[in-house]
Amino acid sequence: MPRPKSEFEELFPCDFYTPEELLDADQMYTVYEIARLLQGLDADAEIDEGVEDILLDWAIPWIMRNSDEMVVAEPPSDEEPGYYGLRDDGDD
Structure with a gap:
C-alpha cells in the first residue's frame, strides 16, 4: 500500500552507476x-x-537497461553464470 512521503525521515535521489563508473574496462x-x-x-x-x-532484483534490470554498453561471455561451464x-x- 502506498505511504505518504511525509512518513519517511529522509529521501534520496534514485541515481544508478553507469557501466563505465561501475566496471573495469578489462574485467x-x-x-x-x-x-x-x-x-x-x-x-x-x-x-x-x-x-x-534482493540485490539481483536490482542488478538484472540494470544489466538489461545498459545492454548496449556491455558484452556478454558464455559461462566456463553449465554450473557457472555468464560474464558481463x-x-x-573492438567488440562486435
Whole structure:
C-alpha cells in the first residue's frame, strides 16, 4: 500500500552507476558480482543468500537497461553464470 512521503525521515535521489563508473574496462563480471558492486560492496563480498536475491532484483534490470554498453561471455561451464563487461570499439 502506498505511504505518504511525509512518513519517511529522509529521501534520496534514485541515481544508478553507469557501466563505465561501475566496471573495469578489462574485467568481466557475473551478475552476482555486479549486484554487489551496485551496492558499493566488493565484487567478492560475502553476503547472505537472501540479501543476494534482493540485490539481483536490482542488478538484472540494470544489466538489461545498459545492454548496449556491455558484452556478454558464455559461462566456463553449465554450473557457472555468464560474464558481463564493458563494450569497447573492438567488440562486435
